[in-house]
Amino acid sequence: MSIRKGTLLGVRDDIRVMDVTIRDGGLCNNFGFTDEFVSELYKTNVKSGVDYMEFGYKASKNMFNEKDYGKWKFCNEDDLRAIVGDNDTSMKIAVMADVGRCDYKTDFLPKSESVIDMVRVACYVHQMSAAVEMIEHFNSLGYETTCNIMAVSQVSSEQILQALEMLSKSSVDVIYLVDSFGSLYPENACELAQKYVEVAAQNGKIAGFHAHNNQNLAFANTIETMSYGVSYLDASIQGMGRGAGNCAMELLLGFLKNPKYNVYNLLEFIEKHMLPLKEQGVKWGYDVPYMLTGLFNRHPRSAIEFTSENRKDYSDFYKQILEND
Amino acid sequence: MSIRKGTLLGVRDDIRVMDVTIRDGGLCNNFGFTDEFVSELYKTNVKSGVDYMEFGYKASKNMFNEKDYGKWKFCNEDDLRAIVGDNDTSMKIAVMADVGRCDYKTDFLPKSESVIDMVRVACYVHQMSAAVEMIEHFNSLGYETTCNIMAVSQVSSEQILQALEMLSKSSVDVIYLVDSFGSLYPENACELAQKYVEVAAQNGKIAGFHAHNNQNLAFANTIETMSYGVSYLDASIQGMGRGAGNCAMELLLGFLKNPKYNVYNLLEFIEKHMLPLKEQGVKWGYDVPYMLTGLFNRHPRSAIEFTSENRKDYSDFYKQILEND
Numbered sequence: 001m002s003i004r005k006g007t008l009l010g011v012r013d014d015i016r017v018m019d020v021t022i023r024d025g026g027l028c029n030n031f032g033f034t035d036e037f038v039s040e041l042y043k044t045n046v047k048s049g050v051d052y053m054e055f056g057y058k059a060s061k062n063m064f065n066e067k068d069y070g071k072w073k074f075c076n077e078d079d080l081r082a083i084v085g086d087n088d089t090s091m092k093i094a095v096m097a098d099v100g101r102c103d104y105k106t107d108f109l110p111k112s113e114s115v116i117d118m119v120r121v122a123c124y125v126h127q128m129s130a131a132v133e134m135i136e137h138f139n140s141l142g143y144e145t146t147c148n149i150m151a152v153s154q155v156s157s158e159q160i161l162q163a164l165e166m167l168s169k170s171s172v173d174v175i176y177l178v179d180s181f182g183s184l185y186p187e188n189a190c191e192l193a194q195k196y197v198e199v200a201a202q203n204g205k206i207a208g209f210h211a212h213n214n215q216n217l218a219f220a221n222t223i224e225t226m227s228y229g230v231s232y233l234d235a236s237i238q239g240m241g242r243g244a245g246n247c248a249m250e251l252l253l254g255f256l257k258n259p260k261y262n263v264y265n266l267l268e269f270i271e272k273h274m275l276p277l278k279e280q281g282v283k284w285g286y287d288v289p290y291m292l293t294g295l296f297n298r299h300p301r302s303a304i305e306f307t308s309e310n311r312k313d314y315s316d317f318y319k320q321i322l323e324n325d
Numbered sequence: 326m327s328i329r330k331g332t333l334l335g336v337r338d339d340i341r342v343m344d345v346t347i348r349d350g351g352l353c354n355n356f357g358f359t360d361e362f363v364s365e366l367y368k369t370n371v372k373s374g375v376d377y378m379e380f381g382y383k384a385s386k387n388m389f390n391e392k393d394y395g396k397w398k399f400c401n402e403d404d405l406r407a408i409v410g411d412n413d414t415s416m417k418i419a420v421m422a423d424v425g426r427c428d429y430k431t432d433f434l435p436k437s438e439s440v441i442d443m444v445r446v447a448c449y450v451h452q453m454s455a456a457v458e459m460i461e462h463f464n465s466l467g468y469e470t471t472c473n474i475m476a477v478s479q480v481s482s483e484q485i486l487q488a489l490e491m492l493s494k495s496s497v498d499v500i501y502l503v504d505s506f507g508s509l510y511p512e513n514a515c516e517l518a519q520k521y522v523e524v525a526a527q528n529g530k531i532a533g534f535h536a537h538n539n540q541n542l543a544f545a546n547t548i549e550t551m552s553y554g555v556s557y558l559d560a561s562i563q564g565m566g567r568g569a570g571n572c573a574m575e576l577l578l579g580f581l582k583n584p585k586y587n588v589y590n591l592l593e594f595i596e597k598h599m600l601p602l603k604e605q606g607v608k609w610g611y612d613v614p615y616m617l618t619g620l621f622n623r624h625p626r627s628a629i630e631f632t633s634e635n636r637k638d639y640s641d642f643y644k645q646i647l648e649n650d
Contacts, residue, residue, distance in 0.1 A: 008512055185580070186511055186549055187333055215576055220545030224511055250613065251540055254620040255510070263620075267639040270613060275637055288575065288595060295579040295588075312600055314592040 003194075004227045011258040014206070014231040016051040019249060022072050023054040023096055024234075024241035028284045029277070031056060031070030037273055038072070039083050041237070044269040046089045048253060049260035052118060054094040055080060060103045080115050092117035096148075097138075099123035099130045104137055111142030118144040120176070125155045128163045132170045139171035146174035146232070148210060152192065153183045153297050164196065168203040174232050175200050175207055179221060182214025182244055182294035186224040189217075193225035201229075208232030211247045213239055214294025216286050218247040223255055237266060238274050243300035243307075244290035283307055288314045296321055328519075329552045336583040339531070339556040341376040344574060347397050348379040348421055349559075349566035353609045354602070356381060356395030362598050363397070364408050366562070369594040371414045373578060374585035377443060379419040380405060385428045405440050417442035421473075422463075424448035424455045429462055436467030443469040445501070450480045453488045457495045464496035471499035471557070473535060477517065478508045478622050489521065493528040499557050500525050500532055504546060507539025507569055507619035511549040514542075518550035526554070533557030536572045538564055539619025541611050543572040548580055562591060563599050568625035568632075569615035608632055613639045621646055 006012040021041060022033060038055075045053045056072030064073060071079045075095045087093055093116050097104055108119070119138040123131040128149075135145045147167050152160055167175050177196050179189060189209075196207040209225045211218035211234065222233055235252045239245035250270070253261040289303035292314075298321065306317050331337045346366060347358060363380075370378045381397030389398060396404045400420045412418055418441050422429055433444070444463040448456040453474075460470045472492050477485055492500050502521050504514060514534075521532040534550045536543035536559065547558055560577045564570035575595070578586040614628035617639075623646065631642050 004512070008510060185333060186545055187329070187552055215579075216541055216544050216573070219541050220511055220549075224545075224549075227512055248541070251616060254540070254616065264640060264643055267613065267643055271637055271639055288592065291576060291579065312596055314596055315589060318589055318592055 005229045006227070009257055012226075012231075015226070015256065015258065016232045017049070017249075017252065017256070017261065018052040018054060018094065018208075018232060018234045019045050019050045019236060020054045020210070020234050020246060021236040021240050021249075023056050024246055025236055025284070026056055026070065026072050027242040028240060029070070029282045030068075031072040033070060033072065035083065037277075040269060040273055042083055044265050046091050047265040048249075048262050049258070050091055050249075050253075052092045052094045054096060054120065055083075057096050057098065058102055058104070058107055058119075059098070060101055060107075062103060063101055075116075077109060077114055077116075084115055087115050092144075094118040094120055096120045096122055097134060099127040099134065102134070104134050108138065108141055108143075116143065118146065120146040120148055121172075122148045122150060122178075124150055125152065125159045125163050128166050132166055132172075135170050135172045144174075145172050146176055146208060147172045148176040148178050148208075150178045151180040151299075152178065153181055160192070160195070164199040168199050168205065173205060175205055176210055176232065176234075177207065177225065177230070178210040179212050181297055181299060182212035182217065182290065183297040184221060185215075185217065186220055189221040190224050190228045193228050193230050197229035206231045208234065210234040212241070212294070212300075213244040213246060213286050214290040214300065216291075218245070219251045219255075222247040222252060238270060238285075240274070240277075240284050243284065243304050244286050244294065245284040289317055292318055292321055330554045331552070334582055337551075337556075340551070340581065340583065341557045342374070342574075342577065342581070342586065343377040343379060343419065343533075343557060343559045344370050344375045344561060345379045345535070345559050345571060346561040346565050346574070348381050349571055350561055350609070351381055351395065351397050352567040353565060354395070354607045355393075356397040358395060358397065360408065362602075365594060365598055367408055369590050371416050372590040373574075373587050374583070375416055375574075375578075377417045377419045379421060379445065380408075381420060383420050383422050383427050383429070383432055383444075385426055385432075387428060388426055400441075402434060402439055402441075409440055412440050417469075419443040419445055421445045421447055422459060424452040424459065427459070429459050433463065433466055433468075441468065443471065445471040445473055446497075447473045447475060447503075449475055450477065450484045450488050453491050457491055457497075460495050460497045469499075470497050471501055471533060472497045473501040473503050473533075475503045476505040476624075477503065478506055485517070485520070489524040493524050493530065498530060500530055501535055501557065501559075502532065502550065502555070503535040504537050506622055506624060507537035507542065507615065508622040509546060510540075510542065511545055514546040515549050515553045518553050518555050522554035531556045533559065535559040537566070537619070537625075538569040538571060538611050539615040539625065541616075543570070544576045544580075547572040547577060563595060563610075565599070565602075565609050568609065568629050569611050569619065570609040614642055617643055617646055
């Protein structure tokens with residue numbers, strides 16, 4: 001066990017917790033959160049010791065009509081400031097920029113004029129060159145950057161190593177292992193994480209992990225990859241996120257032993273703000289159809305459709321997935 | 326990683342899967358399953374490749390009135406045979422006998438006259454002498470036996486080692502690590518499992534694992550302890566079991582690579598029999614109050630009560646748990 005970093009009782013000073021509720025959870029309700037919800041979540045995160053809060057995407061307004069989405073798909077500076085003011089807290093603000101779906105050359109202010117601290121660049125392995133270009137741009141503007149390489153469970157080890165190699169020569173600060181389809185088990189998640197950690201450490205960078213809960217492994221994979229040296233940990237309140245959702249923040253803060261993290265305030269937020277969301281019919285979280293797409297290492301879109309139609313014919317869905325091969 | 330046993334793609338011939346739906350799930354509905362449910366589950370388990378099906382408890386009729394419970398709290402031979410006949414299948418039949426709550430000297434037939442194959446003796450560490458006496462009795466009657474040592478997260482390593490030492494000298498076949506409160510993380514579950522596996526292997530015995538899902542780790546802990554050499558794996562359909570429930574059978578059979586295990590039939594059973602159970606109001610599964618008792622390493626009874634009252638004041642419950650210290 002000696003390659004594990006830290007102990008179950010100790011504090012790891014390198015750990016940073018990122019709340020992705022609005023960004024990944026926004027995929028469940030078209031970013032239709034009330035200002036009160038976002039404002040209370042912001043205050044809750046600050047009180048809970050969360051290190052970063054991701055407010056949403058910086059999506060291209062040429063590709064997406066602002067009228068069709070809630071404001072957190074675009075994260076305009078004014079909208080952010082309406083919630084956080086000058087963000088006079090120790091918690092940092094992050095946004096996500098998707099390769100190919102972001103006008104990154106025009107839509108970002110220099111860091112000195114923005115309340116945003118970090119830009120997270122999400123891409124597939126084949127978009128790595130484009131991702132690096134964006135990272136260099138955001139770095140030159142003064143932002144912290146991450147690269148979140150998605151869907152790595154469907155690409156070869158060689159492609160992953162090439163991507164890590166390219167990132168190691170870039171200005172990126174944090175390299176994220178992303179289990180997009182919730183198909184990784186602790187054992188292979190940790191093997192991958194060790195590669196990310198190794199390349200990151202050799203190049204003065206840091207590794208992160210973003211889980212999905214298709215096989216009910218989001219929390220387990222998060223704390224297990226953490227034990228092998230991953231430092232940046234994504235989570236969301238009650239795991240709110242696309243499809244089966246993410247690692248639950250309340251589980252993660254319960255687990256972490258640094259006294260700066262506090263689970264109590266999250267419980268109040270869940271009572272007052274998450275339960276009403278579920279009652280309104282916003283859907284996410286572990287269920288049989290997501291388990292099946294995770295098991296078969298597929299994009300969750302068919303399971304999201306199945307769930308949105310309130311279908312329960314799981315055995316037919318099983319056949320449907322395999323027939324679409 | 327070399328101490329891991331097997332690979333993610335290979336078959337482990339030592340693996341045995343135990344369905345505990347009726348026994349642990351019976352704690353959610355007072356064992357009030359219909360005969361149709363139990364019969365269909367039996368057929369489903371056989372078709373799915375499950376190795377053992379646990380039908381319930383052999384509870385003392387002196388201590389518990391048969392009128393107050395469903396029949397699977399007692400597992401009378403006639404009731405078992407009404408479902409399984411002579412059980413002319415490759416799946417074995419198990420029942421549980423609790424130390425101190427079972428008239429074991431009078432209530433068991435010799436194996437040659439019973440359809441039961443295995444008796445699982447459940448006990449706390451301080452009941453180990455009584456457990457060994459029962460194990461020797463069941464062994465002399467011709468049954469396979471297990472010892473399920475409960476609540477080990479609340480006792481010292483020395484006590485666990487003493488218990489393992491006593492069992493190693495007994496006739497017991499399988500020694501179960503039981504995470505009664507769902508408080509173990511993969512890292513410490515695997516450390517404990519390695520002790521169990523080591524003692525078991527040195528004495529010609531086998532190790533098993535029984536999970537609870539309080540912190541959404543039941544499946545993760547099951548496959549992780551398995552990777553460190555545990556062979557007998559408990560699971561239940563949709564994780565049905567007391568409080569936060571157990572490892573979900575559909576996740577486990579999806580994970581296992583032996584082609585004898587088949588998840589498809591479980592999906593049909595879930596559609597036809599588990600969804601109606603949930604609609605009737607039978608409650609189990611991961612939720613915030615169980616997370617808190619797991620996090621604080623407590624018996625789930627207060628969380629079960631909280632949930633049964635449909636309370637949602639999680640933050641008050643948090644304070645309540647800590648005040649009861």
